[in-house]
Amino acid sequence: MIDCFIYDAIRTPRGKGKKNGTLHEVTALDLATQVLNNIKNRNSLDTSDIDDVVLGCVSPVGEQGADIARTAVLNADYSQTVAGVQINRFCASGLEATNMAAAQIMSGQSHMTIGGGVESMSRVPMGSDGGAMVADPKVAIKNYFVPQGISADLIASKYGYSRDDVDSYAVESQKRAKKAWDEKRFSNSVVPVTDINGLTILDHDEHMRPEATMQSLGSLDPSFAMMGELAGFDATIQQRYPEVETVNHVHTAGNSSGLVDGSAGILMGTKEMGEKYGMKPRAKIKGFASIGSEPSIMLTGPADVTNKLLKNLGMSKSDIDLWELNEAFASVVLRYMDHIGIDHSNINVNGGAIAMGHPLGATGAMILGTVIDELERSGKSTGLATLCVGGGMGTATIIERV
Numbered sequence: 531m532i533d534c535f536i537y538d539a540i541r542t543p544r545g546k547g548k549k550n551g552t553l554h555e556v557t558a559l560d561l562a563t564q565v566l567n568n569i570k571n572r573n574s575l576d577t578s579d580i581d582d583v584v585l586g587c588v589s590p591v592g593e594q595g596a597d598i599a600r601t602a603v604l605n606a607d608y609s610q611t612v613a614g615v616q617i618n619r620f621c622a623s624g625l626e627a628t629n630m631a632a633a634q635i636m637s638g639q640s641h642m643t644i645g646g647g648v649e650s651m652s653r654v655p656m657g658s659d660g661g662a663m664v665a666d667p668k669v670a671i672k673n674y675f676v677p678q679g680i681s682a683d684l685i686a687s688k689y690g691y692s693r694d695d696v697d698s699y700a701v702e703s704q705k706r707a708k709k710a711w712d713e714k715r716f717s718n719s720v721v722p723v724t725d726i727n728g729l730t731i732l733d734h735d736e737h738m739r740p741e742a743t744m745q746s747l748g749s750l751d752p753s754f755a756m757m758g759e760l761a762g763f764d765a766t767i768q769q770r771y772p773e774v775e776t777v778n779h780v781h782t783a784g785n786s787s788g789l790v791d792g793s794a795g796i797l798m799g800t801k802e803m804g805e806k807y808g809m810k811p812r813a814k815i816k817g818f819a820s821i822g823s824e825p826s827i828m829l830t831g832p833a834d835v836t837n838k839l840l841k842n843l844g845m846s847k848s849d850i851d852l853w854e855l856n857e858a859f860a861s862v863v864l865r866y867m868d869h870i871g872i873d874h875s876n877i878n879v880n881g882g883a884i885a886m887g888h889p890l891g892a893t894g895a896m897i898l899g900t901v902i903d904e905l906e907r908s909g910k911s912t913g914l915a916t917l918c919v920g921g922g923m924g925t926a927t928i929i930e931r932v
Contacts (some may be wrong), residue, residue, distance in 0.1 A: 534635040535806055535811035535932065538797040539899035540568050543724050544735045545653030545886040547789035552732045552836035553615055554791070556723060558587070558594035558650035562602035568721045569605065569797050571645060573809060580596060581640035584631040586623025586647030589658045589891035602648075618891075619820070621858060622917040623647050623923035625894025626896035628796045629818040630928055635798055636815070642747040642803045646795035646926050647892035656890065663921055666784040671877055674770040674826035676763040679754035680918060681828040682859035686766050686780045688827075689865050693780040696860035700785035700884045702874075703857060707881025714922065715907060717881055719899045730775035737887040752779035753786065770826045785860040790887030794895035811932040813902050817843045818911070818927040829862045831924025832916040833869040839914075839926045848873065850928070851910035854897045856917040857882035879904060893917065905931040 545553025553561070562585060570577055577932060585599035600614030619626040662669045665775060669675070677682075686696060686918030709714060711734065722733040726841055758764040764777045804811055820841040823831035832855055841848060853876055855866050863882075880900060883893060894917055901913035916926035 531636050531813045532638050533801060534815040535801060535804055536796060536798050536813040536815065536902060537809045537811060538567060538569055539902050540721050540900055541794035541892070541896045542739055542792045543720055543732045544790040544792045544889060545732050546737050547791050547887070549652060551652045553723060554652040555730065556791070557653065558648045559601055559790065561606060561650065561723065562598060562648040563605045563719070565646065565793045565795040566602055566606035566608065566644070566721060567731065570608070571793050575807065578611055578641050578813055579803065580608065580612045580644060582631060582634060583612060583614040583644045584627040585616055586618065586627040586891040586894065588620055588649060589619055589656060590616055590618060591656050591659045592654050594648065594654050599646065601650055609647050615907040616673050616856055619923065619925060620920035621856065621888070621890055622894050622919045622923065623891045624794060624896065625898060625915060625917060625925050625927055627819065628895050628898060632798055632815045632818070635800055642784060642799035643675055645869070646793065646895040648793035649889040650791045651789045651889060651900060654792050662922065667810050674766055676767050676826060677754065677757060678858070679786070679830060680758050680763045680777070681826065682781050682786070683754055683758065683777050683779045684771060684774065684827055685776050685829060686861040687776065687778045688771060689868070691780065691861050691864050695864060696780050696785040699864060700747055700861040701742055701744060703739065703878065703881045703884040704740050704742045706879060707738055707885035715903060717905055718857055735886040735932055737790050742784060747767065747782065747784040748786045750782035750803035753782050755779035762806050764846050767826055772814060778779065781859050785884060786887035787858050787883035790895070792889035794892045794894050794899060796895050796898060813905065813929040816928040816930050820923060820925045822921040823924060825922030828920065828922045829858060829918040831867065831922060832866050832918050833925055835852050835924030835926045836870060836914065839928060843928065850912055850914045852879070852901060852904055852913040853877035854901050854913065854915045856888065856893055856897055857884040858888065859883065859920050862918050863877055872927045898929070901929060
């Protein structure tokens with residue numbers, strides 16, 4: 531197998547995914563285009579050397595529909611020989627896209643690729659693409675379909691996480707994110723979004739609420755109680771998990787991931803491609819995996835895929851220095867830490883999506899970039915990035931600092 535090296539990892543800031551968000555005026559295509567342009571310019575690339583661009587996008591409809599990766603390639607004035615493909619593995623799309631791009635290099639089919647993702651949640655709302663899993667009663671009933679927030683509350687109820695537990699985790703995420711920004715830990719990765727005149731529109735993650743406290747979070751109403759009770763989703767999930775007598779609705783807007791806009795890209799290539807451009811490898815892809823998990827609880831896949839990947843690579847958890855799990859909901863991370871047996875001090879050390887937001891198609895690539903930056907900053911060696919996935923899946927990647 532050919533070694534696949536990561537040479538660059540960049541992302542945009544995350545803009546609030548609402549009409550009053552700063553990036554609402556910027557299309558998903560422009561976000562992806564600016565990422566590709568930054569990769570090209572930062573590394574002085576002849577883009578004809580790039581074989582493929584693989585981008586995750588979870589709601590590929592309307593202005594971010596069709597094959598946004600190929601459109602972004604052309605919009606960024608890359609060589610017309612550069613292919614582009616859009617993929618969707620729900621919340622793990624950005625990491626899955628990176629894994630697919632890496633696989634091309636590791637198998638010898640490509641020499642240089644870009645993986646990443648994009649999502650403009652302020653312009654193309656989550657769920658715009660529909661789908662039988664949600665809309666077709668025959669499919670939904672068969673799989674005990676419930677919205678993700680109900681699944682997150684089920685995890686809290688089944689594994690014993692209280693409102694204080696999830697709020698406490700959220701407060702810590704905000705503190706860590708603020709410290710990371712204050713110490714400029716993202717300065718090598720975050721590229722400002724600019725307008726047509728090159729003027730900066732946004733240069734920081736604007737979803738953060740560092741002033742959050744247990745008291746302020748405690749005043750928020752549960753986000754999913756009404757749909758659980760009135761829409762019947764609590765009863766649905768209890769048919770699948772009858773041992774859970776009551777679904778305790780603990781998740782709110784304050785301890786769940788924020789809806790945001792953003793894009794990210796990871797530049798990968800062979801050793802020879804790096805030498806051609808005088809680029810120093812930052813990390814090497816050791817391996818990756820995806821797995822299916824029970825679809826109604828939905829969000830427990832990260833533990834399963836972590837165990838699968840470690841086994842595939844002949845590794846143990848003691849070989850991992852740094853862990854990064856997307857903070858879709860606080861209970862997801864709490865359950866993961868308990869199941870894998872890792873300390874909070876080693877996971878999401880710079881905060882996560884509860885503080886900074888979750889631009890669905892891009893988040894996986896964003897957190898992989900965060901792992902690279904943190905391995906370099908801390909002098910550590912090996913990191914694992916993983917995400918829970920809608921419909922019951924998990925995706926994970928292990929990298930080693932070079």
